Ligand SMILES: Nc1ncnc2c1ncn2[C@@H]1O[C@H](COP(=O)(O)OP(=O)(O)O)[C@@H](O)[C@H]1O
């Protein structure tokens with residue numbers, strides 16, 4: 438099975454391990470699992486950051502800490518939840534106290550701002566790796582990947598593609614260019630998880646996902662889980678002006694569809710909910726735009742053409 442993706446490994450060997458419990462409302466396959474023990478359902482997710490894989494080795498510790506929480510908040514956002522508690526697993530090559538202090542400062546600041554208590558974890562020696570488990574509360578019926586219907590519209594927050602460009606700026610450009618493309622760089626370093634938008638969309642959106650691997654691949658998860666096709670419209674999904682300036686038309690499209698690291702929300706909602714979607718976005722002070730429609734069928738379509746190349750999205754074990 439050399440060359441299989443992380444999704445193959447999960448589907449074939451890891452999903453559904455252990456006891457069957459009737460307090461598990463949703464297991465593997467969505468942005469977070471849903472469990473219930475009286476009260477409101479709980480949302481649980483875990484994401485790991487590995488140095489050199491998820492962030493460049495020269496990223497300041499402050500931003501490593503910030504990102505470790507931000508990417509997990511994004512999963513709770515995609516379910517429309519309220520983030521509450523986190524457990525932190527930290528693997529360090531050496532006990533570098535000033536690095537850990539900076540890391541803690543970045544993580545702690547975002548945790549306070551988002552109302553999350555870090556209630557435990559684990560510290561070990563090894564290659565620099567940060568694993569964070571987050572638990573949130575549902576604020577209503579959680580947004581899931583499997584609720585899109587033919588006839589719904591497809592919506593997108595923010596400016597996907599900018600973060601992948603920002604990583605390239607960080608890695609390739611000299612000091613002058615770094616300053617010139619500061620906005621793109623910031624999109625990678627400090628993603629803004631869309632927690633307020635997710636919550637505002639509860640009861641409005643029919644399905645949602647956060648974008649970590651790239652718009653094409655992640656929209657593909659909504660399509661697959663909902664049993665529908667997502668038809669995206671290139672003019673409405675136009676990349677931002679600064680991304681177009683930095684990358685040019687073709688590369689901007691590639692970054693937008695397959696760059697990853699965006700931590701924006703892609704969601705669907707019935708046509709009749711247009712006004713409510715716009716009101717939710719205003720309440721959450723988050724820019725959103727309609728970029729397409731849900732049809733019967735399968736897969737993600739771009740300007741009438743199917744996006745067949747799943748490798749367009751980030752995949753850990755496919756180069
Ligand atoms: N080791 C594992 N065991 C069980 N389920 C897993 C494992 N790793 C990932 N999953 C599940 O597979 C789904 C896809 O994972 P992933 O692509 O990491 O999602 P996300 O982009 O939301 O972080 C998620 O529902 C996740 O919980």
Ligand SMILES: Cc1ncc(C[n+]2csc(CCOP(=O)(O)OP(=O)(O)O)c2C)c(N)n1
Pocket residue numbers: 484485489490491492493494508604649650696697698751
């Ligand atoms: C140094 C470096 N190289 C490449 C990338 C690009 N990258 C790495 S992982 C990833 C996808 C998101 O990570 P994953 O572990 O798949 O997150 P999940 O989908 O589980 O939320 C991307 C776009 C990066 N962030 N940093």
Ligand SMILES: [Mg+2]
Pocket residue numbers: 483484485
């Ligand atoms: Mg994950």
